Amino acid sequence: MGKQATRLTVNGKAHARIVESRLTLADFLRHELGLTGTHLGCEHGVCGACTVLVDGRSARSCLMFAVQANGCDVTTVEGLTPDGSLSVLQQAFVDNHGLQCGFCTPGMLITLTELLRDNPAPTEDEVREALTGNLCRCTGYAGIVKAALDAAQRLRDRNGG
Amino acid sequence: MGAKHFGARVARLEDPALLTGRGRFVDDVKIPGVLHACFVRSPYAHARLLGIDVKPALALTGVHAVIVANDLPDPMRSESMPMLLPNPTISSLCTQHALAREEVFYVGQPVAVVIADSRYIAEDAAAAVAVQYEVLPAIGDCRDGIADGAPRAHSAVASNVLSTFQLAYGDVDAAFAGAAHVFEEEIWQHRGGGMAMETRAVLASYDAASDLLTVWSGTQTPHIGRRMLADLIGRELESIRMIAPDVGGGFGPKAIFYPEEAVIPAAALKLGRAIKWIEDRREHFLCATQERDQYWDIAIAVDEEGKILGVRGRMLHDTGAFVPWGIIMPYIAAATVPGPYVVPAYQLETKVVLTNKVPTTPVRGAGRPQAVFAMERLMDRVARELQLDRAEVRRRNFIQPEQMPYEVGLIFRDGKPLVYDSGDYPKGQATALADADYENFRERQRSALNEGRFIGIGIGNYVEGTGLGPFEGVTVRVLQSGKVAVATGATNQGQGTRTTLSQIVAEQVGCRIDDIVMTIGDTGAIAQGVGAFASRQAVNAGCSALLAGQNVRAQLIALAARVLGVNDSDIDLDDGKAVANTGNKPIIGFGELARLAQGIPGVSLPAGQAAGLEHTAYYAPQQAAYCSGSHVAEVEVDAMTGGVKIVRYTVAHDAGTVINPMIVDGQVQGGVAHGIGNALLEWMQYDENGQPLTTSFADYMLPMATDVPTCAIAHVETVNPLNPLGVKGAGEGGTIPAPAAIIAAIEDALSPFDVHFTETPLTPERIVAALRAAGAYEKLFAA
Numbered sequence: 001m002g003k004q005a006t007r008l009t010v011n012g013k014a015h016a017r018i019v020e021s022r023l024t025l026a027d028f029l030r031h032e033l034g035l036t037g038t039h040l041g042c043e044h045g046v047c048g049a050c051t052v053l054v055d056g057r058s059a060r061s062c063l064m065f066a067v068q069a070n071g072c073d074v075t076t077v078e079g080l081t082p083d084g085s086l087s088v089l090q091q092a093f094v095d096n097h098g099l100q101c102g103f104c105t106p107g108m109l110i111t112l113t114e115l116l117r118d119n120p121a122p123t124e125d126e127v128r129e130a131l132t133g134n135l136c137r138c139t140g141y142a143g144i145v146k147a148a149l150d151a152a153q154r155l156r157d158r159n160g161g
Numbered sequence: 162m163g164a165k166h167f168g169a170r171v172a173r174l175e176d177p178a179l180l181t182g183r184g185r186f187v188d189d190v191k192i193p194g195v196l197h198a199c200f201v202r203s204p205y206a207h208a209r210l211l212g213i214d215v216k217p218a219l220a221l222t223g224v225h226a227v228i229v230a231n232d233l234p235d236p237m238r239s240e241s242m243p244m245l246l247p248n249p250t251i252s253s254l255c256t257q258h259a260l261a262r263e264e265v266f267y268v269g270q271p272v273a274v275v276i277a278d279s280r281y282i283a284e285d286a287a288a289a290v291a292v293q294y295e296v297l298p299a300i301g302d303c304r305d306g307i308a309d310g311a312p313r314a315h316s317a318v319a320s321n322v323l324s325t326f327q328l329a330y331g332d333v334d335a336a337f338a339g340a341a342h343v344f345e346e347e348i349w350q351h352r353g354g355g356m357a358m359e360t361r362a363v364l365a366s367y368d369a370a371s372d373l374l375t376v377w378s379g380t381q382t383p384h385i386g387r388r389m390l391a392d393l394i395g396r397e398l399e400s401i402r403m404i405a406p407d408v409g410g411g412f413g414p415k416a417i418f419y420p421e422e423a424v425i426p427a428a429a430l431k432l433g434r435a436i437k438w439i440e441d442r443r444e445h446f447l448c449a450t451q452e453r454d455q456y457w458d459i460a461i462a463v464d465e466e467g468k469i470l471g472v473r474g475r476m477l478h479d480t481g482a483f484v485p486w487g488i489i490m491p492y493i494a495a496a497t498v499p500g501p502y503v504v505p506a507y508q509l510e511t512k513v514v515l516t517n518k519v520p521t522t523p524v525r526g527a528g529r530p531q532a533v534f535a536m537e538r539l540m541d542r543v544a545r546e547l548q549l550d551r552a553e554v555r556r557r558n559f560i561q562p563e564q565m566p567y568e569v570g571l572i573f574r575d576g577k578p579l580v581y582d583s584g585d586y587p588k589g590q591a592t593a594l595a596d597a598d599y600e601n602f603r604e605r606q607r608s609a610l611n612e613g614r615f616i617g618i619g620i621g622n623y624v625e626g627t628g629l630g631p632f633e634g635v636t637v638r639v640l641q642s643g644k645v646a647v648a649t650g651a652t653n654q655g656q657g658t659r660t661t662l663s664q665i666v667a668e669q670v671g672c673r674i675d676d677i678v679m680t681i682g683d684t685g686a687i688a689q690g691v692g693a694f695a696s697r698q699a700v701n702a703g704c705s706a707l708l709a710g711q712n713v714r715a716q717l718i719a720l721a722a723r724v725l726g727v728n729d730s731d732i733d734l735d736d737g738k739a740v741a742n743t744g745n746k747p748i749i750g751f752g753e754l755a756r757l758a759q760g761i762p763g764v765s766l767p768a769g770q771a772a773g774l775e776h777t778a779y780y781a782p783q784q785a786a787y788c789s790g791s792h793v794a795e796v797e798v799d800a801m802t803g804g805v806k807i808v809r810y811t812v813a814h815d816a817g818t819v820i821n822p823m824i825v826d827g828q829v830q831g832g833v834a835h836g837i838g839n840a841l842l843e844w845m846q847y848d849e850n851g852q853p854l855t856t857s858f859a860d861y862m863l864p865m866a867t868d869v870p871t872c873a874i875a876h877v878e879t880v881n882p883l884n885p886l887g888v889k890g891a892g893e894g895g896t897i898p899a900p901a902a903i904i905a906a907i908e909d910a911l912s913p914f915d916v917h918f919t920e921t922p923l924t925p926e927r928i929v930a931a932l933r934a935a936g937a938y939e940k941l942f943a944a
Contacts, residue, residue, distance in 0.1 A: 036189035037182020046858035101655030102179025103409025131866035140834030
């Protein structure tokens with residue numbers, strides 16, 4: 001199989017690797033870089049567990065090759081809390097029972113991080129619409145939606161409304 | 162005593178790691194030099210296996226082995242997988258070989274496995290394995306399977322009807338003969354798969370130095386899995402350790418022991434290398450067990466007032482190609498029909514039919530959603546025919562709380578008479594109706610109709626046998642660090658088992674909840690275990706935690722009292738310390754007590770002192786714990802598109818004593834979401850040849866965030882008198898009555914067109930077809 005060089009930044013750290021052209025970005029993150037927080041639930045772009053930020057936009061890392069991320073800035077769930085504590089959104093997930101098995105959770109957090117950045121005061125319908133790209137089988141979404149709205153409020157309060 | 166844990170909304174201990182990408186699922190476990198597996202699977206639903214040519218695959222760079230049935234160790238090479246739940250009515254033992262031998266019975270059945278340097282290479286090589294088949298006629302529909310002259314689903318099994326059994330009590334014929342009214346329904350019900358977000362996963366590694374085979378599996382039942390594996394590969398239990406680390410959802414299908422869980426460890430032993438297999442989603446659709454079709458013909462006999470005299474009928478159950486868990490789902494379905502109602506006479510004949518599809522085993526609800534749907538459709542029919550309110554018909558028939566314990570007249574699947582231990586069904590329904598503002602619904606409906614909107618309301622009531630045995634275990638041990646170790650055979654796929662058990666132990670032992678060090682889902686940590694299914698862990702593991710905690714508490718008090726020179730009754734345990742309530746209130750920490758409990762080398766322990774501040778309790782319930790609930794769904798139906806929006810969903814739930822209301826609410830809400838999927842979306846389709854047609858999330862719909870409303874949930878707690886915590890199960894109740902309530906609501910919304918629905922899933926196409934057949938569009942366009 002053909003190999004290619006790829007250089008990318010992941011969670012602020014630069015990496016240069018020679019990888020198989022067909023290696024997905026998800027497998028690259030998980031198995032080359034050991035960032036196993038990004039999960040694979042379907043490998044066909046529906047479940048959203050593998051969602052990461054590529055140059056600030058949410059993307060399915062199962063539908064992208066690592067070499068396509070050449071030159072990109074990637075953020076995974078591990079990059080949401082560089083100091084190892086919990087972000088406002090993550091704490092809101094704890095407080096509102098936003099996760100059960102935790103498998104879909106990294107994708108949920110990435111999608112909502114993007115949403116709250118772009119829309120600091122989303123309505124419940126906007127939160128639900130944003131989450132249609134992420135499947136959760138455990139929670140029935142109630143805790144996730146509540147956590148997103150709670151986090152939005154806390155972030156607005158912190159930023160002086 | 163510090164913070165009260167039991168009964169409180171305690172934040173989950175599981176969360177911080179899972180939220181920061183530090184969870185550890187099977188595919189996250191890294192073993193240097195690990196090889197990767199890909200299975201070669203049958204593309205046919207039924208075929209004779211003529212030959213396998215592995216040479217083209219072996220020729221590829223990076224391929225280490227291609228293993229077929231004859232390469233497997235004894236006895237799994239030739240013996241089929243064990244069946245967990247025998248039943249005397251099963252005519253032929255039908256379980257599969259770990260790798261197929263002469264015949265294949267469903268699309269996706271494993272035929273061979275390729276072991277390679279990477280999953281990518283293994284997939285390339287699997288495609289290069291040349292398997293020769295002779296295609297045989299397949300049974301794709303259980304109704305075809307019972308026809309005269311139907312082909313056999315298994316060449317060696319004479320009849321496709323694997324089991325016929327009847328559950329009955331009372332004089333049903335007399336009840337129907339003397340009834341004022343008899344109503345009959347023909348019902349088709351489909352249930353899909355568990356569809357946990359994490360697919361199945363197995364990693365096996367053999368360490369020759371310790372002669373230990375370690376298997377990580379994304380399973381609900383590691384202790385059962387270890388027993389199965391030991392038999393299949395001929396190893397002692399003690400030389401196998403099975404670990405279920407973080408598991409990304411279970412919902413039933415991960416309670417099964419699968420061929421892959423035997424083949425991957427066998428391959429690891431054979432090659433002397435660690436081997437990992439991570440199921441992909443397509444494989445999950447093909448090979449992870451599901452529930453599927455049931456066809457019910459069921460009738461109800463009532464008097465003039467709508468009081469039930471009897472229920473009788475027949476049910477056909479598509480069991481797929483094998484019965485790894487026996488016939489438990491149709492059995493549970495048959496036993497669940499009477500539900501919360503006084504049904505004086507009952508008879509259901511069930512036929513379990515082999516088809517050439519992946520085997521069925523319990524999915525969240527395990528046959529109960531179907532039974533509840535059948536019974537609740539009958540109750541709605543009675544109400545409509547007798548022009549009674551649907552809630553009123555149910556009220557007239559409820560078992561009353563003063564009738565508890567109530568003997569239904571059947572034997573449940575635990576082998577014990579079906580006796581409801583406790584419950585207040587009238588109160589449950591009244592609570593749900595009040596919270597749903599049922600009283601004012603007709604007014605809401607009228608004003609919606611004036612705006613051209615069709616809204617409807619539906620009710621679903623159920624009783625569920627939970628907390629099934631045989632037992633579960635918990636070990637509690639005080640550590641010299643002062644922390645408290647807890648180990649259990651119970652497992653965690655998202656239920657918050659770690660948190661719930663920690664709440665119980667912390668309360669008993671008197672320590673901080675975060676000072677509990679828990680090992681869960683690891684056969685190395687506790688000798689005996691069973692695992693997660695049948696909403697059983699709060700009852701079984703919860704009571705074990707209570708009993709083990711109480712025992713260690715008594716040991717701590719006795720030792721502290723002796724050391725501090727006071728009476729037992731003077732000792733309080735709090736925050737990891739024993740405090741004497743006398744004199745200058747001397748204190749001793751748990752860590753020091755743990756060291757003292759180890760004794761001094763060569764010196765006898767004081768009389769009455771047990772070794773080590775440790776106790777293991779195995780709680781074994783005498784019978785099932787019967788939880789119950791009432792659901793009310795309010796929907797809006799778009800008559801033009803058949804689209805259904807659930808606008809309001811109300812639950813009153815009785816899970817007995819609630820240990821953590823946040824976790825129980827989460828179970829109910831998640832269960833309802835699963836029920837919404839069953840009611841409206843999820844449909845695993847096959848063609849007449851048994852070829853699966855829906856093998857991606859583009860074809861098989863799961864509920865999304867826009868499909869599931871946030872439920873209003875009320876707890877109606879009736880304490881279970883049969884276990885020391887007073888608890889009942891909570892994991893499946895959310896799912897069970899949801900299809901019944903939702904389909905009833907859709908029918909109610911479309912009542913101006915007089916359409917009747919007796920099927921799930923009820924898809925938009927089928928709603929539109931029913932409206933068209935009823936002439937609805939002529940009326941709508943005329944208006």
